[in-house]
Amino acid sequence: xxxxxxxxxxxxxxxxxxxxxxxxxxxxxxxxxxxxxxxxxxxxxxxxxxxxxxxxxxxxxxxxxxxxxxxxxxxxxxxxxxxxxxxxxxxxxxxxxxxxxxxxxxxxxxxxxxxxxxxxxxxxxxxxxxxxxxxxxxxxxxxxxxxxxxxxxxxxxxxxxxxxxxxxxxxxxxxxxxxxxxxxxxxxxxxxxxxxxxxxxxxxxxxxxxxxxxxxxxxxxxxxxxxxxxxxxxxxxxxxxxxxxxxxxxxxxxxxxxxxxxxxxxxxxxxxxxxxxxxxxxxxxxxxxxxxxxxxxxxxxxxxxxxxxxxxxxxxxxxxxxxxxxxxxxxxxx
Ligand code: NDP
Numbered sequence: 001x002x003x004x005x006x007x008x009x010x011x012x013x014x015x016x017x018x019x020x021x022x023x024x025x026x027x028x029x030x031x032x033x034x035x036x037x038x039x040x041x042x043x044x045x046x047x048x049x050x051x052x053x054x055x056x057x058x059x060x061x062x063x064x065x066x067x068x069x070x071x072x073x074x075x076x077x078x079x080x081x082x083x084x085x086x087x088x089x090x091x092x093x094x095x096x097x098x099x100x101x102x103x104x105x106x107x108x109x110x111x112x113x114x115x116x117x118x119x120x121x122x123x124x125x126x127x128x129x130x131x132x133x134x135x136x137x138x139x140x141x142x143x144x145x146x147x148x149x150x151x152x153x154x155x156x157x158x159x160x161x162x163x164x165x166x167x168x169x170x171x172x173x174x175x176x177x178x179x180x181x182x183x184x185x186x187x188x189x190x191x192x193x194x195x196x197x198x199x200x201x202x203x204x205x206x207x208x209x210x211x212x213x214x215x216x217x218x219x220x221x222x223x224x225x226x227x228x229x230x231x232x233x234x235x236x237x238x239x240x241x242x243x244x245x246x247x248x249x250x251x252x253x254x255x256x257x258x259x260x261x262x263x264x265x266x267x268x269x270x271x272x273x274x275x276x277x278x279x280x281x282x283x284x285x286x287x288x289x290x291x292x293x294x295x296x297x298x299x300x301x302x303x304x305x306x307x308x309x310x311x312x313x314x315x316x317x318x319x320x321x322x323x324x325x326x327x328x329x330x331x332x333x334x
Pocket of ligand 1: 006007008009010011012032033034035038070071072073093094095120121122159161176257
């Protein structure tokens with residue numbers, strides 16, 4: 001598979017270029033950026049032959065079969081629709097778009113064109129998350145009563161740009177991290193949140209956008225989810241706890257980009273450490289995407305997953321802004 005990168009971003013440089021090149025026979029032919037000098041230096045630094053500001057140039061390259069979109073959030077919709085119109089398969093970064101309607105439009109366009117649209121919710125590709133999901137599915141903790149997600153981090157210096165001061169680009173911790181946590185809850189519990197209540201605030205970093213949020217979601221099963229995201233917590237650590245009628249699972253240090261952390265299962269039988277696969281998350285995600293393009297299975301997170309996780313994040317923001325309980329509006333999903 002030959003690829004074009006749309007967006008000369010940090011996430012591509014730190015994780016996705018390597019994940020794509022880890023797949024046998026996969027090459028990156030283009031990087032597309034709105035800034036010519038940035039595209040050139042990015043391409044040179046990362047050994048990519050083609051650098052352009054012309055999206056059409058990369059998309060009309062007949063050798064390109066897939067694109068990875070990691071521009072700022074407000075560009076995802078138009079770039080994805082253009083790639084789909086050119087017949088390319090797409091991995092688009094989260095949040096899929098700025099609104100649920102836009103995200104649904106992207107999913108529908110991919111369906112109509114017969115191409116794969118994946119959302120880069122990498123945590124679904126983590127061995128730790130997959131191990132916990134299997135424990136829950138196998139009934140090891142009985143009926144799930146609650147899930148508590150801890151995802152308050154310290155935003156690294158080199159990422160303190162648009163996330164902190166530009167709502168038009170999709171800044172704020174809710175589109176950045178709550179959307180991931182929504183996907184984690186949906187993945188672990190195999191269900192979609194119904195209602196949310198929330199609060200958000202600026203705790204030292206955000207300038208015009210929230211940098212912290214706490215919310216509670218109700219699931220159709222009756223389980224409750226508590227979710228905490230922040231950019232401003234240097235020592236909080238991350239993880240989640242799932243509590244059931246017959247046991248609890250403690251997953252510590254697992255809300256990361258790397259296959260780290262530990263899992264403990266606690267039941268009447270005692271405490272046991274749960275082993276998990278430590279494959280690279282992004283490499284696993286790209287492999288699953290490529291299999292889907294060959295007709296084998298689904299991407300780890302589909303376009304529809306991206307829509308639903310975005311819908312939860314938008315409900316959290318609406319609930320926090322309006323000070324009231326919000327029913328999650330998933331729109332017209334396919
Ligand atoms: P960056 O800020 O690194 O890059 C975003 C865009 O900013 C680039 O695409 C580029 O615009 C522009 N840009 C960046 N550096 C320069 C520069 N030196 N000169 C000119 N323009 C520059 O974003 P991130 O990598 O942090 O995030 C990109 C996307 O990926 C977001 O949607 C984010 O939500 C998502 N993300 C996902 C993660 C995951 O694990 N799934 C983790 C981190 C981010 P242009 O498009 O014009 O090239």
